[in-house]
Amino acid sequence: MVRGRFAPSPTGALHLGNARTALLAWLHARAHGGAFVMRVEDLDFGRVRPGIMERQLDELRWLGLDWDEGPDVGGPFGPYVQSQRQERYDAALRTLAQRGLLFECTCSRKDIAQAASAPHAGEEGPRYTGACRDHRVDPAVPSLMAHGRSLFALRMRVEPGAVCFADGVMGDCCFDPAAEGGDFVVRRRDGAAAYQLAVVVDDAAMGMTHVVRGADLLSSTARQILLCRALDLPVPAFVHVPLMLGPDGERLAKRHGAVSLGDLREAGVPPERVAGWLAASCGLAAPGEDARPAELVRRFDVARLSREPTTVSEADLARLRGG
Numbered sequence: 001m002v003r004g005r006f007a008p009s010p011t012g013a014l015h016l017g018n019a020r021t022a023l024l025a026w027l028h029a030r031a032h033g034g035a036f037v038m039r040v041e042d043l044d045f046g047r048v049r050p051g052i053m054e055r056q057l058d059e060l061r062w063l064g065l066d067w068d069e070g071p072d073v074g075g076p077f078g079p080y081v082q083s084q085r086q087e088r089y090d091a092a093l094r095t096l097a098q099r100g101l102l103f104e105c106t107c108s109r110k111d112i113a114q115a116a117s118a119p120h121a122g123e124e125g126p127r128y129t130g131a132c133r134d135h136r137v138d139p140a141v142p143s144l145m146a147h148g149r150s151l152f153a154l155r156m157r158v159e160p161g162a163v164c165f166a167d168g169v170m171g172d173c174c175f176d177p178a179a180e181g182g183d184f185v186v187r188r189r190d191g192a193a194a195y196q197l198a199v200v201v202d203d204a205a206m207g208m209t210h211v212v213r214g215a216d217l218l219s220s221t222a223r224q225i226l227l228c229r230a231l232d233l234p235v236p237a238f239v240h241v242p243l244m245l246g247p248d249g250e251r252l253a254k255r256h257g258a259v260s261l262g263d264l265r266e267a268g269v270p271p272e273r274v275a276g277w278l279a280a281s282c283g284l285a286a287p288g289e290d291a292r293p294a295e296l297v298r299r300f301d302v303a304r305l306s307r308e309p310t311t312v313s314e315a316d317l318a319r320l321r322g323g
């Protein structure tokens with residue numbers, strides 16, 4: 001059975017781009033008669049704000065999505081909030097250490113801080129220099145793996161070589177993680193798991209068969225496949241859906257006006273207009289057609305999604321807002 005998920009980070013408002021990714025992930029699962037899981041990725045403690053998780057879930061429900069498992073509905077693979085899953089990440093780190101794949105890293109605070117969140121377009125740091133590579137973690141010293149703040153982060157050793165996968169939208173993809181980011185952070189100095197590790201551990205533990213998410217995470221996929229292999233975890237199928245760009249060609253953001261679900265809802269835009277607009281933006285509905293997500297399930301076809309990002313015009317946004 002297909003199991004899909006949406007994994008929002010409660011760090012800000014959900015904008016139309018996030019909402020379209022959520023809608024497509026939901027449609028993918030439902031079109032296959034599968035289960036849909038909501039998982040909250042709140043490990044970026046510096047950016048997570050109280051109350052945002054509840055607001056995001058409320059807005060996704062308003063849009064017409066539902067989920068079989070999640071923080072507010074429970075389920076067999078919970079908890080569905082990453083900050084409550086630390087012991088699973090620690091267990092994975094112990095396995096990686098036992099396999100000689102981790103080293104302690106005291107360099108580059110900035111890289112290490114960034115590892116808390118999924119690296120979206122333009123957020124990948126420079127390639128790691130490998131300065132600390134010889135500081136192998138000794139798994140026999142339990143304190144090294146203990147919870148809590150330490151002087152170092154843990155990085156995963158990456159050997160050169162292409163990692164290839166067949167993406168459901170982007171086709172055959174190959175990346176060489178050693179050449180791109182190099183050895184990557186799996187545990188931060190504050191003891192929390194980095195995004196790359198947490199996402200892999202949770203997708204496997206929650207039985208995800210498909211990962212449908214934004215195309216800016218395409219190159220992270222190679223690192224995640226390396227982690228799956230190192231931890232003997234199944235590799236899910238990947239479906240990277242196009243990003244949505246504003247009229248200036250940049251990722252949609254506040255400067256483009258009311259582009260968050262919350263803004264639109266407050267302005268009185270009905271949810272079926274938003275869902276229809278999102279679907280029309282990727283060829284799943286006619287322009288101007290209102291549609292509830294449930295009405296789109298039978299039309300969903302991954303083959304109709306473009307590999308190119310969608311640029312929305314001022315006129316498209318005005319139409320959505322009812323202008």
Ligand code: GLU
Pocket residue numbers: 006007008009041118199212213214217
């Ligand atoms: N939490 C990540 C984000 O909000 C999503 C990661 C994923 O879907 O793999 O960008």
